[in-house]
Amino acid sequence: MAITDAPKIMTSRLGFDDSYTLERYLATGGYTALRKALTMTPEAVAAEVDAASLLGRGGAGFPAGRKWSMLRKNPVTYLVVNGDESEPATFKDHMLVERDPHQILEGVLISAYALQVSQAFIYVRGEFALGLERLQQALNEAYDLGAAGADIFGSGFSIDVVVHPGAGAYICGEETALLESLEGKRGFPRIKPPFFPAAIGIYGEPTVVNNVETMANIPWIVDNGGAAFAALGQGRSTGTRLFALAGHVRKPGNYELEMVKTTFRDLIYAPVLGGGIRGTNTLKAFIPGGVSAPWFGPDQVDLPLGQDEVGDAGSMLGSGSVVVMDSATCMVRAAWRITKFFSRESCGQCTPCREGSGWLERIMFRIEHGDGREEDLDLLMDLCDNISPGVAWPPQQTTICVLGPSIPSSIASGIRMFRDEFLVHVKEGGCPFD
Amino acid sequence: MTHFNADIRQRAEALVALYPHPRSALIPLCHLAQEQDGWLRPEAMAEIGELCGVTAAEVQGTASFYDMLHLEPVGTYVLSVCTNIACLLGGALELLDHAESVLGVRAGGSTADGVFTLHEAECLADCDKTVCVQVNHRYVGAQTPESFDALLDDLRAGRLADTVPPHGTLVRVRRSTGLRADRAAIAAERAAAAEAQAARAAAFDGGQKD
Numbered sequence: 001m002a003i004t005d006a007p008k009i010m011t012s013r014l015g016f017d018d019s020y021t022l023e024r025y026l027a028t029g030g031y032t033a034l035r036k037a038l039t040m041t042p043e044a045v046a047a048e049v050d051a052a053s054l055l056g057r058g059g060a061g062f063p064a065g066r067k068w069s070m071l072r073k074n075p076v077t078y079l080v081v082n083g084d085e086s087e088p089a090t091f092k093d094h095m096l097v098e099r100d101p102h103q104i105l106e107g108v109l110i111s112a113y114a115l116q117v118s119q120a121f122i123y124v125r126g127e128f129a130l131g132l133e134r135l136q137q138a139l140n141e142a143y144d145l146g147a148a149g150a151d152i153f154g155s156g157f158s159i160d161v162v163v164h165p166g167a168g169a170y171i172c173g174e175e176t177a178l179l180e181s182l183e184g185k186r187g188f189p190r191i192k193p194p195f196f197p198a199a200i201g202i203y204g205e206p207t208v209v210n211n212v213e214t215m216a217n218i219p220w221i222v223d224n225g226g227a228a229f230a231a232l233g234q235g236r237s238t239g240t241r242l243f244a245l246a247g248h249v250r251k252p253g254n255y256e257l258e259m260v261k262t263t264f265r266d267l268i269y270a271p272v273l274g275g276g277i278r279g280t281n282t283l284k285a286f287i288p289g290g291v292s293a294p295w296f297g298p299d300q301v302d303l304p305l306g307q308d309e310v311g312d313a314g315s316m317l318g319s320g321s322v323v324v325m326d327s328a329t330c331m332v333r334a335a336w337r338i339t340k341f342f343s344r345e346s347c348g349q350c351t352p353c354r355e356g357s358g359w360l361e362r363i364m365f366r367i368e369h370g371d372g373r374e375e376d377l378d379l380l381m382d383l384c385d386n387i388s389p390g391v392a393w394p395p396q397q398t399t400i401c402v403l404g405p406s407i408p409s410s411i412a413s414g415i416r417m418f419r420d421e422f423l424v425h426v427k428e429g430g431c432p433f434d
Numbered sequence: 435m436t437h438f439n440a441d442i443r444q445r446a447e448a449l450v451a452l453y454p455h456p457r458s459a460l461i462p463l464c465h466l467a468q469e470q471d472g473w474l475r476p477e478a479m480a481e482i483g484e485l486c487g488v489t490a491a492e493v494q495g496t497a498s499f500y501d502m503l504h505l506e507p508v509g510t511y512v513l514s515v516c517t518n519i520a521c522l523l524g525g526a527l528e529l530l531d532h533a534e535s536v537l538g539v540r541a542g543g544s545t546a547d548g549v550f551t552l553h554e555a556e557c558l559a560d561c562d563k564t565v566c567v568q569v570n571h572r573y574v575g576a577q578t579p580e581s582f583d584a585l586l587d588d589l590r591a592g593r594l595a596d597t598v599p600p601h602g603t604l605v606r607v608r609r610s611t612g613l614r615a616d617r618a619a620i621a622a623e624r625a626a627a628a629e630a631q632a633a634r635a636a637a638f639d640g641g642q643k644d
Contacts, residue, residue, distance in 0.1 A: 041631070041634065042627065042631065043631060043634070085559050086556070086557065086559070087557070088518040088519050088520065088556070088557035088561075089518070089519055089520040089557060089561045090557075090559060090561075091559040091560055091561045091562065093559070094559040094560060116624050116627055116628070118617070118620045118621070118624065119454070125559070126465070126500075126502045126571070126604065127502070127514075127558055127559070127568065127571050128559070128571075129570075129571040129572055129604050129605065130572065130573070132604065132605045132607075133605050133606055133607040134607075136605060136607040136608075136609060137607045139609070140607070140609065140610040140611070143610065143611050143614065144610075148614075149611070149614030149615060150614045150615045150616070150619070156623065157623065157627075158614070158615035158616075158619060158620050158623055159615060160452075160613045160614060160615045162452050162453070163609075164458075164461075164462065165461065165462060165465060165604060165605065166461070166500075166502075167461050167464065167465065167497075167500035167501070167502040167503050168500050168501030168502035168503075169499060169500050169501065170556060181461065182458055183455065183457060183458055184455075184457035184458050184459065184460030184461060184486060184488075184496060185457075185460075185496055186495065186496055186499040187499060187500075203454060203455055244561065244562075245562075246519075246520035246523075246561035246562060246564075247519075247520055247523045248523055252520075252561065252562035252564075253562045254562070287519075291518075291519055321561075323519055323520060323523070325523060329523065333522070334519060334522065334523075337517065337518065337519055337522045338518075338519055341518055341519075341556055341557075344556060345556065347499075
């Protein structure tokens with residue numbers, strides 16, 4: 001395992017201070033892929049994405065090509081792009097929207113052509129004020145360039161794109177909640193199956209929902225061919241991926257790495273990547289794919305950064321964010337804060353999630369603050385079991401969406417890996433790290 | 435007589451026209467209302483309802499779901515201090531404590547002079563620069579208790595006016611065009627394309643049989 005010399009598919013322009021401008025985009029091959037795609041048939045463009053075996057980059061990892069082909073059987077009407085990045089410690093979409101908005105737009109325009117949609121919406125998290133401004137600016141420029149609007153680049157294909165701001169709700173990253181929000185409603189996830197957005201999406205019409213990072217891969221795939229993309233990575237995990245490294249490392253940041261070929265050890269310790277644990281501390285645990293994912297310990301650091309590899313080991317690559325916690329970290333406090341997050345962000349539709357997250361948060365709070373009881377550990381696990389029976393991975397679900405079964409991950413990991421630390425809080429009547 | 439001023443009203447109508455169904459403009463219109471008033475006044479929600487074809491209660495019911503939409507007045511500067519996992523590991527609880535003591539308000543409160551509102555935020559997606567703070571949803575870089583004091587001074591003195599507009603103004607870049615592709619034209623275009631695609635598929639099937 002090593003850091004490979006795979007091409008930078010999504011981050012090639014980020015070395016430039018003006019990476020977000022149209023001038024820089026055009027000077028670095030921008031919109032050539034769209035021009036090329038418009039000379040191909042829509043099916044041929046879709047076939048390239050299929051050949052790339054591009055897994056969706058939103059967190060669930062569903063193959064984008066398959067999502068598209070499900071939709072092509074229906075008269076497709078809308079493409080919705082999910083830029084509502086809110087999974088804690090994930091900051092890749094923030095970077096892509098702010099630093100290379102034209103790349104996303106070009107991906108959207110190509111996808112719109114391949115899918116023959118009638119309108120595209122890019123839903124961007126409201127807190128990304130600068131990103132929204134840059135993306136709107138880029139869209140204005142794309143219209144002026146003739147890349148968006150009526151008869152784009154003289155191809156006879158017309159498409160309108162709307163940049164839509166969210167307003168602060170984690171759950172709107174869930175695709176059906178996002179569609180509700182885009183319809184001007186509270187972000188309540190919809191019940192599915194049977195009807196996924198490909199059948200009944202926005203306004204009840206067939207809709208494809210793709211992540212911003214997924215879109216950012218599309219221009220390269222059209223330029224270089226799906227086979228070239230599929231040649232990177234290994235197994236089902238093809239291409240490169242953005243890994244958002246945060247926490248107690250010397251050099252936190254977004255790193256674009258070839259999937260599977262690189263390990264968590266490389267990401268955390270390689271001098272050109274994370275640079276190792278801060279100070280003289282050692283690695284205590286890490287979260288491999290956003291706070292919804294079960295934690296890993298130091299003995300799992302040699303796992304490759306691949307969707308199936310991490311899944312087989314009992315967690316998920318999820319949103320691609322890796323949170324590193326060093327030996328000075330209080331695991332009770334970490335798990336409490338993550339639980340507080342889910343409690344605040346639960347939409348409130350389903351009882352196990354709405355009530356369970358609040359109960360769990362209050363019990364975690366009292367343990368962290370020295371008011372815990374030994375039997376609280378069993379009580380926590382029992383509550384987790386009510387939210388996600390068995391508290392296993394992949395999780396069982398008792399709720400409409402996957403926010404519910406994500407809640408137990410941090411508490412169950414904390415208790416299973418650091419039971420003694422929980423008990424010390426109880427016995428000493430306080431946090432030993434204070 | 436509308437509650438929105440002429441500029442906001444005109445922009446609101448342009449926004450509604452971007453969507454196949456007017457209700458989709460509801461959240462963007464709430465942002466616009468906050469640009470005018472700093473928060474969501476009942477009169478604004480009534481007007482948004484009228485523009486979107488729903489009742490004022492439905493506007494409020496939607497708006498109350500979202501953290502960024504304020505049903506009560508907030509300060510000129512909303513200070514969002516993230517305390518989620520990456521920032522927690524970077525000392526966010528200490529920073530929030532510090533912010534509460536220097537501002538003299540708890541998280542969620544506003545200073546008596548109406549300048550600052552302190553908000554304990556969930557992850558703001560800038561996790562390599564902890565502790566992450568946004569002012570009116572503009573990133574102001576990694577913060578420590580010391581830099582936070584300087585930040586407050588800069589805001590009070592108006593030194594960040596170029597990068598941090600008053601609360602409510604979210605997107606300063608305006609969309610330069612309405613929809614360019616006529617919906618009827620698109621329908622005809624797509625029907626022709628589908629026909630061509632079917633013809634290609636038929637030709638392909640024919641080729642297979644030969």
